[in-house]
Amino acid sequence: MSQKSRVLHLYKTLLFMGRDYPKGYEYFRSRLKKVFEKNSGETNPEIIEKMIAHGNFVIKELETLYMLKKYRTLKKRYCDT
Template structure:
């Protein structure tokens, strides 16, 4: 694996690990799943396949960010808006 791809993979792993701290099922659950996913693909040598896997990881990052944003939005809405309909 080229050094640039290696650094991208490490950066992706660190970002996902950071985002996993707030995962609804717990950080330990997320960390185990993340490690398993990365170990499953550790022997991949094709640069194109590695780029596809990196793109998938970036998609997961966007999905996690959306999940967290939605959770915060729902908490704020619940806190400041009543469900009473006049």
């Protein structure tokens, strides 16, 4: 898979995950777009790879955030404490 297609896939994945962001989808989308536009002129493949790796890290952090939110909601709903 080429770098361009990987970056596009990363962007789409992050947009999809931003639907459940606590501050709202519009906030997430505007920040995401700003970051991707800021780095759009980068041509060094090594730096692009580091950015893709960081993006994948952000995806994992978002998944963790959503799982924690779900856990806390379920715990609040079903536990007496």
